[in-house]
Amino acid sequence: MxxxxxxxxxxxxxxxxxxxxxxxxxxxxxxxxxxxxxxxxxxxxxxxxxxxxxxxxxxxxxxxxxxxxxxxxxxxxxxxxxxxxxxxxxxxxxxxxxxxxxxxxxxxxxxxxxxxxxxxxxxxxxxxxxxxxxxxxxxxxxxxxxxxxxxxxxxxxxxxxxxxxxxxxxxxxxxxxxxxxxxxxxxKAEDFALSHPGGALGRKLLSHVRDLMREGEALPRVSPGTSFTDLMREMSAKALGMAVVVDGEDRVQGIFTDGDLRRLVESGRDLRALTAAEVATPRPRTVLADALAVDAADLMEAARITVVLVVDAERHLLGAVSFNDLMRAKVI
CATH class of the missing domain: 3.40.50.10490 (Glucose-6-phosphate isomerase like protein; domain 1)
Incomplete structure (x- = not known):
């Protein structure tokens, strides 16, 4: 010096x-x-x-x-x-x-x-x-x-x-x-991402929904006839803030979220008499497994939701990805 x-x-x-x-x-x-x-x-x-x-x-x-x-x-x-x-x-x-x-x-x-x-x-x-x-x-x-x-x-x-x-x-x-x-x-940007897999751009352009989604037993799912009480038990057990309603072939019929619960409580209805099919929101937002994770993030932002379901071309349920999942993966 x-x-x-x-x-x-x-x-x-x-x-x-x-x-x-x-x-x-x-x-x-x-x-x-x-x-x-x-x-x-x-x-x-x-x-x-x-x-x-x-x-x-x-x-x-x-x-x-x-x-x-x-x-x-x-x-x-x-x-x-x-x-x-x-x-x-x-x-x-x-x-x-x-x-x-x-x-x-x-x-x-x-x-x-x-x-x-x-x-x-x-x-x-x-x-x-x-x-x-x-x-x-x-x-x-x-x-x-x-x-x-x-x-x-x-x-x-x-x-x-x-x-x-x-x-x-x-x-x-x-x-x-x-x-x-x-x-x-x-x-192209995709080529740049391949040589920068650890960077922010690499995570955005290389991470797919299938890499981040929750699946199998981690996924809260119920049948249309499930009682409201059992629906709430499934939601609480999986801690994803929602449960997916699927038919006998595992095709998505609807979704029930924490937000739906709040609105239902405010309505004053008798919750014990309701089934999953009656309280679920039909036609929930979905993405394909090979979609980019950043596209799922854009969908969540546009629809103002915190979870998006992952399906195949016939709408069979494959998984779900949440806002927190994307945050942990540093996609957003």
Whole structure:
């Protein structure tokens, strides 16, 4: 940790000014980068699309940190990619790169010693080399098959030393590659979810009703002639806030819920004389087992209900899924 002491008391106005200046410099760098994308960028996208292997991203220092992010973004959007550290590559990790791959090398100066030391070995492997650099006349650029221009007019660092605008440009250019590739592949939200099964989107797009529904003995069900007393016992035993009325072939005839109970009590009727068929709500809301869980959640919200029944095409009862089930599965 640095032991340097500020030369003067902290100036909040100065801090805000410097922060805004940094953002202005970086946003200008990105705005100037966009018009420079042209046929070389398109060629890079086309060749990566045709690649039978992976994109091996390399970079050292701050460019290495950016490279890791670019590799991760490519991999999660349909383009197989990995990050290979140049220093480790010199000691065996170059074996991670195979002849069917493409190497994307990041270096703002184009003169990173660890990266350029690999150029002869990459040449022998015969892998295409794409350079992302701020210097078109650099050593790295001169050995590359394609050069993606990431040059910036100035760094956001007032000392013009710390990589700031230059790394922002590299990051944005990597995102531009990923987005163009995603679009060219016809990559969809469902594909994204497959590589993010633990994320919120993955849970929404990969979880089906059959994965979450309660079934078998956990499901409260009664026949149409069941007495009101036995109906209440079934509801209490299964603690789902409802009971399903089914016929002899297990087809759904109706549903009786806690809400129905409250309304029935308020009506003043003699509950003991009633049967399940008489108190149940007919034609309850249902979903199929292969429906997405998020669709069940949308149905509950639209109908203002807390449980939806799961049926097959002939309305045979298969299960039920509740709002709490969806909450526990983090679908909602």
């Amino acid at each position: 640095s032991s340097a002491v500020p030369a003067s008391p902290f100036d909040s106005a100065r801090a805000i000014q410097m922060g805004r200046q940094a953002l202005t410099v970086e946003s200008r760098a990105l705005a100037e980068l966009a018009p420079r994308l042209g046929e070389v960028f398109a060629a890079a996208v086309a060749r990566i699309l045709a690649c039978q292997g992976r994109v091996a991203v390399m970079g050292i220092g701050k460019s290495g940190h950016v490279g890791r992010k670019i590799a991760a973004t490519l991999a999660s959007t349909g383009t197989p990619a990995l990050f290979v550290h140049p220093a480790e590559a010199s000691h065996g990790d170059l074996g991670m790169v195979t002849p069917g791959d493409i190497v994307l090398a990041l270096s703002n100066s184009g003169e990173s010693e660890e990266l350029n030391a690999l150029l002869p070995a990459l040449k022998r492997l015969g892998v295409p080399l794409f350079a992302m650099t701020g210097r078109a006349q650099s050593t790295l650029a001169s050995h590359a098959d394609l050069v993606l221009d990431s040059a910036v007019a100035e760094e956001a660092c007032p000392l013009q030393l710390a990589p700031t605008a230059s790394t922002a440009a590299q990051m944005a250019l990597g995102d531009a590659l990923a987005v163009a590739l995603l679009d060219a592949r016809g990559f």
